[in-house]
Amino acid sequence: MNKVHLITLCFLLTAIYAFSPLKGQEKFTLQQADASLQHAVQQIKVLAERSAEGMLPKTYDKGKNFDSESGWWTSGFYPGTLLYLYEYSGEESLLHLAREKLRLLEKEKYNTTTHDLGFMLYCSFGNAMRITGDTAAYREILLKGAESLATRYSPITKAIRSWDFDNFPVIIDNMMNLEFLNSASRLSGDRHFADISVIHANTTMLNHYRKDYSCYHVVDYDPKTGKVIKKKTNQGAFDESAWARGQAWGLYGYTMMYRDTGDRKYLTFAKKIASYMLKHPNMPKDLIAYWDYDAPDLPDDSKYAQYVDYRDVSTASLTASALLEMSTMVKGKLSRYYRETAERILYNLSTDRYTAKQGTNGGFLLMHSVGSIPHNSEVDVPLSYADYYYVEALLRYKNYYHASN
Ligand code: GLY
Numbered sequence: 001m002n003k004v005h006l007i008t009l010c011f012l013l014t015a016i017y018a019f020s021p022l023k024g025q026e027k028f029t030l031q032q033a034d035a036s037l038q039h040a041v042q043q044i045k046v047l048a049e050r051s052a053e054g055m056l057p058k059t060y061d062k063g064k065n066f067d068s069e070s071g072w073w074t075s076g077f078y079p080g081t082l083l084y085l086y087e088y089s090g091e092e093s094l095l096h097l098a099r100e101k102l103r104l105l106e107k108e109k110y111n112t113t114t115h116d117l118g119f120m121l122y123c124s125f126g127n128a129m130r131i132t133g134d135t136a137a138y139r140e141i142l143l144k145g146a147e148s149l150a151t152r153y154s155p156i157t158k159a160i161r162s163w164d165f166d167n168f169p170v171i172i173d174n175m176m177n178l179e180f181l182n183s184a185s186r187l188s189g190d191r192h193f194a195d196i197s198v199i200h201a202n203t204t205m206l207n208h209y210r211k212d213y214s215c216y217h218v219v220d221y222d223p224k225t226g227k228v229i230k231k232k233t234n235q236g237a238f239d240e241s242a243w244a245r246g247q248a249w250g251l252y253g254y255t256m257m258y259r260d261t262g263d264r265k266y267l268t269f270a271k272k273i274a275s276y277m278l279k280h281p282n283m284p285k286d287l288i289a290y291w292d293y294d295a296p297d298l299p300d301d302s303k304y305a306q307y308v309d310y311r312d313v314s315t316a317s318l319t320a321s322a323l324l325e326m327s328t329m330v331k332g333k334l335s336r337y338y339r340e341t342a343e344r345i346l347y348n349l350s351t352d353r354y355t356a357k358q359g360t361n362g363g364f365l366l367m368h369s370v371g372s373i374p375h376n377s378e379v380d381v382p383l384s385y386a387d388y389y390y391v392e393a394l395l396r397y398k399n400y401y402h403a404s405n
Contacts, residue, residue, distance in 0.1 A: 028343035028350070030402045033394050036350045039358065040365050040391055041089045044082060047363025048097050051078070056101060059371070059381045060362025070105045073116035077384040079105065080123035084391045087131045095132075102128060109144040112151045115162045118177030121145040123388060126183060139187060146184030146193050149177060153196045157221040158203040160196065167229055168221040172208055172246040175201065175253025182260040194260075201257050205269060207231075208250070213272040214242035214293065215250050235372040237304055242293035245370075247277050248318040255322045258329060267329055274326065277319065278341060286348040287341065288316045291370040307373050313354055314369040314386035320345040321393035328400055339401070346397060349390060356382070366390055 047065075051057040055067030056075045068075055082098035085091075101124075108120050121142060129138035152161045154168065162171045178197040185194035207228055208215045217233040236243025251273045258266040277283070280293050288311045290296055296308040320342040327338035349355065354366050361367055364382030371378025 028347040028397070030398065032347065032350055033397050033402075036346075036355070037085070037088050037391070037394050037398075039355070040081075040387075040394075041085050041091065041094070042358055043356070043361075043363055043365050044085055044094070045363075046359055047078070048082075050363050054104060056104065057363075057384055059378050059383050060364055061378075061381045065362045070108050070120075071111060071114070073114065073119055074384050075105055075108070076120040076122070076124035077388040080127050081384070081388045081391050083124070083127040083131050084388075084395055087127075088391075088395060098124075098128065106141055109141050110148060111145075112148045113164060115149065115152055115160055115171075115174050115177055117145050117149040118180035119385075122177075122180035122183065126180065135187075142180075143184055143188055146181055149180065150193060150196055153200070154223060154226075156226045157223060158199050158226065159221065160200050161223075162218075166220050168223040169218050170200075170204070170208075170221065171218050171234070172204065172215050172253075173249045175204060175257075176249050178253060179256050179260065182256075197257075198261060198263075201254070201266065204250075205254075213269075213276040215246055215273075217243045217246045233374075235374060237292040237294050237298050237302065237373075241298075242276075244289045244291050244293055244312050244315040245318070247273065247293060248289075248315045248322070251277065252318050252322040255325050255329070259325065267326075270322070270326060271330070271334075274323065274338070284311070286353075287319075287345045288313060288348055288354065288368075289319070291315075291373055304373055307370075307379065310370055310373070310380055311368050312370040313349065313366045314383050314389070316345050316349060316354075317366070317386050317389035317393060320349070321389045321396060324393055324396040324400060342393065342397070346390075346393060 047057055050065045052067045056070060057065065057078045058068045058074050059066045079098045079101040082094045086094035086098065105120065105124055111117065125138045125141050129135055154161065157168050159170045160174055161168050162174050163169045178201060181193040181197040185191055207219045216231040217236050219228055220230045221227065222229050232239040233241060233243055236246065251270055254266045254270040254273065258270065282290060282293055282295065282297065291310050291312040298304060298308050323338045323342040327335045349366060354368055356365060356367050361382050365387040367382055368380055369383040369386040370380065371383060373379055
């Protein structure tokens with residue numbers, strides 16, 4: 001090799017290193033995934049001891065654990081995480097704890113006042129049925145719950161109603177409930193649920209997304225005509241901003257829609273959302289997003305000046321999980337890019353910066369999530385769903401890439 005070749009080679013290697021998502025120490029390994037999962041198995045036992053009888057863990061702040069009733073939107077995540085960790089470890093005590101909480105949740109199958117039934121019932125009972133294989137125990141609960149969710153669909157707006165105030169508000173988060181409907185169609189053979197899901201996903205593509213593939217949080221429709229009345233935010237910095245978790249709900253939602261329907265337009269859409277998120281100039285180097293993609297450079301008069309640079313770890317967990325699934329749906333360089341980006345997120349989430357030490361953080365795994373800054377609610381705290389999607393991502397990482405180990 002002559003001098004020119006050598007210099008060219010050095011230049012190329014430097015460029016590859018500089019643009020590689022895994023530069024530095026951010027290489028995630030199977031050993032790290034196992035260490036994180038083993039830590040999670042121990043840590044969730046701390047959470048179990050700290051959560052009130054008859055309640056479901058939600059968050060922890062200033063030395064105090066906060067739990068919810070079964071009707072709160074996050075109620076399914078703790079039993080879901082227990083089930084994932086039971087699946088990983090085979091520890092029967094985790095299944096036992098999950099079953100105790102599932103008994104509290106079952107009545108939500110009759111709840112027609114919320115669109116969050118996918119989070120509540122599918123992350124919990126859906127996983128219970130998949131992991132235990134006990135269809136007889138869970139089928140009726142899942143189908144009754146899906147029927148309740150389907151009552152919120154309107155053929156006029158071509159969407160499922162999210163909240164029971166305003167006119168007919170639909171939030172991007174609702175994409176996450178479609179997996180529940182798709183599964184109900186598979187379980188029952190009744191296309192009705194999956195048809196609603198596809199129509200809702202298509203309406204959301206049309207009305208929630210901007211040209212740059214960022215999305216609005218809320219689209220409020222006229223229930224009588226189906227026309228859009230207003231596009232706005234509830235948990236983001238301002239109406240035109242890109243609330244971080246909303247972008248991740250959409251990414252995960254359209255990835256899942258491709259998995260469930262095989263319709264490539266959803267994968268194409270998810271790829272565009274991923275580009276918006278991952279190439280965003282405000283994305284921090286460690287890929288743990290700020291709470292809003294328009295942060296930290298919010299307008300000077302921002303009401304949220306004190307929070308501008310807060311991260312939202314729940315967005316990062318969700319994004320890692322979705323990217324890992326996307327990496328199995330595409331080939332070559334793009335697949336490697338999604339996988340390596342997810343690995344980099346998991347690597348960073350697994351460090352002391354975001355993972356709590358055993359016995360601390362009220363028994364939750366991850367620190368530094370944000371519920372809603374505009375409501376000054378759950379700011380810079382652990383959240384049950386950040387942990388759920390983190391554990392899911394760790395398991396996906398193991399299952400997709402280390403299945404034979
Ligand atoms: N689904 C409510 C939230 O993401 O905060």
